[in-house]
Amino acid sequence: MSDTNQSGPLSGEFFMQGDIACAEGALTAGCRFFGGYPITPATEVAQRMSERLPQVDGMYIQMEDEMASIGAVLGASWAGKKAMTATSGPGFSLMMENLGLGIMLETPCVLVNVQRGGPSTGLPTLTGQGDMMQARWGSHGDYAVIALAPSSPQELFDLTIHAFNLSERYRTPVLVMTDAEVGHMTEKVVIPPPQEIEIVERRKPTVGPEEYLPYHVEAGEWVSPMAVAGEGYHLHVTGLTHDERGYPATNDDSAQWPLVQRLISKIEENREDIIILEEEGDCPLEEVEVVVVSYGIAARTSLWPIQMARKEGINVGLLRLVTVWPFPDDRIRALAGRVKSFVVPEINMGQIVREVERCAAGGAEVFKVSHPGGGIHDPQQVLRVLRRAAGRDAEPGQLRAQGVPSQTLEAS
Amino acid sequence: MVAETKREGLAQRPLRRAFETDGEPEGLDEEIHGRHPLDDMLRTDRLPHIWCPGCGLGTALTCFLSALRKSGLDLKKAAVVSGIGCTGRVAGYVKLDSFHTTHGRAIPFATGLKLGNPELAVIVFSGDGDLVTIGGNHFIHAARRNIDLTVICINNFNYGMTGGQVGATTPLGGVTTTSPYGNYEYPFNVSALAASSGAVYVARWTVLHARRLERSMMEALLKPGFSMVEVISPCPTGFGRRHKQREGLDTLRFYRENSIIDHDADLHRADIGLGGPLIEGNFVNIEKPTFLEQRAECLAKALQ
Numbered sequence: 001m002s003d004t005n006q007s008g009p010l011s012g013e014f015f016m017q018g019d020i021a022c023a024e025g026a027l028t029a030g031c032r033f034f035g036g037y038p039i040t041p042a043t044e045v046a047q048r049m050s051e052r053l054p055q056v057d058g059m060y061i062q063m064e065d066e067m068a069s070i071g072a073v074l075g076a077s078w079a080g081k082k083a084m085t086a087t088s089g090p091g092f093s094l095m096m097e098n099l100g101l102g103i104m105l106e107t108p109c110v111l112v113n114v115q116r117g118g119p120s121t122g123l124p125t126l127t128g129q130g131d132m133m134q135a136r137w138g139s140h141g142d143y144a145v146i147a148l149a150p151s152s153p154q155e156l157f158d159l160t161i162h163a164f165n166l167s168e169r170y171r172t173p174v175l176v177m178t179d180a181e182v183g184h185m186t187e188k189v190v191i192p193p194p195q196e197i198e199i200v201e202r203r204k205p206t207v208g209p210e211e212y213l214p215y216h217v218e219a220g221e222w223v224s225p226m227a228v229a230g231e232g233y234h235l236h237v238t239g240l241t242h243d244e245r246g247y248p249a250t251n252d253d254s255a256q257w258p259l260v261q262r263l264i265s266k267i268e269e270n271r272e273d274i275i276i277l278e279e280e281g282d283c284p285l286e287e288v289e290v291v292v293v294s295y296g297i298a299a300r301t302s303l304w305p306i307q308m309a310r311k312e313g314i315n316v317g318l319l320r321l322v323t324v325w326p327f328p329d330d331r332i333r334a335l336a337g338r339v340k341s342f343v344v345p346e347i348n349m350g351q352i353v354r355e356v357e358r359c360a361a362g363g364a365e366v367f368k369v370s371h372p373g374g375g376i377h378d379p380q381q382v383l384r385v386l387r388r389a390a391g392r393d394a395e396p397g398q399l400r401a402q403g404v405p406s407q408t409l410e411a412s
Numbered sequence: 413m414v415a416e417t418k419r420e421g422l423a424q425r426p427l428r429r430a431f432e433t434d435g436e437p438e439g440l441d442e443e444i445h446g447r448h449p450l451d452d453m454l455r456t457d458r459l460p461h462i463w464c465p466g467c468g469l470g471t472a473l474t475c476f477l478s479a480l481r482k483s484g485l486d487l488k489k490a491a492v493v494s495g496i497g498c499t500g501r502v503a504g505y506v507k508l509d510s511f512h513t514t515h516g517r518a519i520p521f522a523t524g525l526k527l528g529n530p531e532l533a534v535i536v537f538s539g540d541g542d543l544v545t546i547g548g549n550h551f552i553h554a555a556r557r558n559i560d561l562t563v564i565c566i567n568n569f570n571y572g573m574t575g576g577q578v579g580a581t582t583p584l585g586g587v588t589t590t591s592p593y594g595n596y597e598y599p600f601n602v603s604a605l606a607a608s609s610g611a612v613y614v615a616r617w618t619v620l621h622a623r624r625l626e627r628s629m630m631e632a633l634l635k636p637g638f639s640m641v642e643v644i645s646p647c648p649t650g651f652g653r654r655h656k657q658r659e660g661l662d663t664l665r666f667y668r669e670n671s672i673i674d675h676d677a678d679l680h681r682a683d684i685g686l687g688g689p690l691i692e693g694n695f696v697n698i699e700k701p702t703f704l705e706q707r708a709e710c711l712a713k714a715l716q
Contacts, residue, residue, distance in 0.1 A: 033524065054715060071521045075527075239512060
């Protein structure tokens with residue numbers, strides 16, 4: 001097991017649980033503050049951080065609820081610390097308002113959601129991917145987010161580091177949207193030596209307090225260098241719409257335009273830097289019949305039905321969304337004119353499939369493979385939809401006779 | 413040109429040219445108001461402030477800045493965190509590192525700020541609705557943990573910014589825009605709440621008692637641990653005018669006639685009723701290790 005008494009960041013090969021790999025990734029990334037609240041199936045992240053942070057001169061605090069957890073994380077970031085919290089659906093809902101504050105103040109931090117079945121208390125110990133749209137739109141107002149979807153404990157380690165790097169580079173909260181299956185999975189995790197891991201630090205002001213404007217963005221940049229409390233800058237930041245001095249500007253829309261536009265553009269205009277996709281197939285995806293678009297555990301459980309379909313002579317490829325937000329519009333659009341159909345397995349009743357539909361724009365058929373949460377897809381269920389997506393299967397009536405729920409058969 | 417300037421009137425500051433001596437911050441009609449001795453601690457380019465005539469916030473802020481100056485604390489290491497509401501705007505006027513956060517969540521943000529950099533002196537300056545109604549849970553837990561924060565709670569018994577609604581501090585019978593028949597909910601006694609939750613320093617003053625208030629604020633700033641100063645403050649626009657106190661001065665007169673200073677008061681008998689009395693004083697000043705001291709001691713033993 002990975003539980004060693006080593007006090008610094010780990011390196012080596014470990015048999016490690018996903019939640020713990022997430023915590024270790026955070027420590028390797030330089031996270032030195034965790035504010036959290038226990039919630040299944042994310043609790044192990046907090047447990048690990050409570051044990052490990054004091055060993056690396058970091059600070060752990062268990063707050064009174066999730067609103068307070070993310071509040072403390074934002075405060076710690078403005079004290080100069082890399083900071084994180086981890087939660088699941090109910091806590092994620094409570095964090096939404098302060099997530100918006102983090103976006104508005106341009107506060108680097110990482111928010112991990114180990115998803116479980118919902119709505120409400122739902123299925124605390126069982127998996128789900130029902131918070132994907134909440135991740136994109138859950139806080140009020142207009143903004144853009146970055147959300148990553150790990151498929152394994154190894155990726156929980158790697159992508160938690162990547163999340164910190166992106167959060168520091170783009171000065172924004174970054175969401176790690178994992179799930180109970182990956183979070184509670186234990187398998188091999190390889191942690192490279194620290195010198196082989198890229199770590200990004202936030203840019204600091206190079207001018208003195210008299211000249212520094214906390215939200216002045218130089219040409220060619222997307223965010224401003226970040227002064228924090230205690231450095232003598234006497235900075236003011238507010239969740240109100242503000243100008244480049246950080247002062248409220250709420251009498252008209254003159255500051256709203258450039259501010260909201262930049263909060264969105266700094267992510268949307270840097271898609272090439274942010275978006276990570278993994279493509280797998282016997283040939284380039286442009287040449288396959290059916291592209292499975294999936295993420296997280298659902299992408300991983302799609303591998304077996306993809307193999308089965310190939311044995312049946314169906315040319316299937318996998319487009320795995322390592323980055324879910326921003327959504328890879330261009331890639332889906334490019335494929336839409338070439339492939340016959342998209343199949344989108346996800347452990348919700350149809351969320352990311354809407355994005356695929358939007359980008360496919362009628363250029364290819366789109367099939368969803370839904371699951372309400374509480375387990376992973378039955379591979380046969382995915383396989384049946386793959387056959388249908390390739391135009392090689394029985395009529396829907398016959399499929400219904402096989403017990404396939406009707407909504408999974410709908411060509412969306 | 414000259415004639416044109418004159419026609420633009422006072423708003424365009426026709427007098428400035430004649431009296432201008434140096435490049436002082438815009439936004440201040442210095443010719444009219446003169447410099448304030450606390451200007452160097454204020455973002456004068458943001459003045460005038462948004463507060464109503466007769467509001468107690470100006471006095472409370474003056475007391476606070478005077479206390480901060482006298483405390484000798486390093487102003488580069490002092491940070492103010494506010495929530496939402498009239499008092500929440502304080503963060504926008506002080507020339508310190510200042511954070512205007514979300515409604516009710518100033519204390520969690522401040523907790524992260526303090527624990528992220530323990531060298532900071534972190535002050536939470538917010539209103540009663542923000543701190544003990546929507547943010548009540550954070551208030552009691554920060555007090556329980558004895559986080560080293562100075563909390564200034566401006567209590568004007570109603571939600572002023574939104575037009576005078578009932579809150580968790582509105583006295584029984586208080587008429588507000590959402591208690592038009594009078595308030596029938598038992599209110600919180602903010603000082604008793606802080607003390608019983610574990611605060612190491614608790615004081616309550618009206619803004620009329622400006623010297624005592626300033627002194628208590630200074631003691632609170634210098635006190636390690638969770639300190640809380642409750643400031644009873646007029647809100648003529650939202651609360652006063654519905655209670656025969658049309659002007660701020662009427663409320664100050666009410667304070668003068670109904671205040672009882674009793675440092676040893678039993679806080680559980682120091683509830684605030686609509687007609688008084690207002691029991692005030694430096695109620696609590698005890699020694700207790702802070703969150704960080706407790707933590708350091710525990711970890712030193714466990715990780716040695």
